[in-house]
Amino acid sequence: DTEVTQTPKHLVMGMTNKKSLKCEQHMGHRAMYWYKQKAKKPPELMFVYSYEKLSINESVPSRFSPECPNSSLLNLHLHALQPEDSALYLCASSQDFGAHYGYTFGSGTRLTVV
């Protein structure tokens, strides 16, 4: 298995809803990442987990809450989002957090906040 699987592919939620995005990989990778991507823009890093511990939090608002239950799974819990949070949310993984390891990306969750 050489994939990063993200579910759901599309999500529409109201500003008062609570939802979660899920990311899964079975490549034995020990670093996992959440990115936010607006249309025709590069991805912006949100969080990095390395060996199941939060390594980087790019000053993301607390309405986004990451969770890494085990080495294969990464969740992003969403609560009280704003319309400007509508974006493509990409998950990625790499064998380790060193520079020479390439990233494997999922195909993302398209989130719309109404």
Place this chain on the structure above:
Amino acid sequence: AQTVTQSQPEMSVQEAETVTLSCTYDTSESDYYLFWYKQPPSRQMILVIRQEAYKQQNATENRFSVNFQKAAKSFSLKISDSQLGDAAMYFCAYRSMEYGNKLVFGAGTILRVKS
């Protein structure tokens, strides 16, 4: 802080022709990694090619090759024999050798392939 610049917002190429996408970067480091990623409409970011800065030889992957000019801090991507499936957004990216440093992306270039 490192920066990556892609000066071409959009490019077009005729099928079977060759196209070059430009990328420059700014860094004070001597060793680092450079990448080209492709993002088709399917949304998944796909690694196209990777270059290690300390290696003089330009990386090549089938129809994709780079022209890495370390002194000029330039890292262009050449796509030969362009195919319709090459149409995508292409991102140039930089990563420091320092453990834990994040990937820095350029703004991207949209490549259109004409049949």
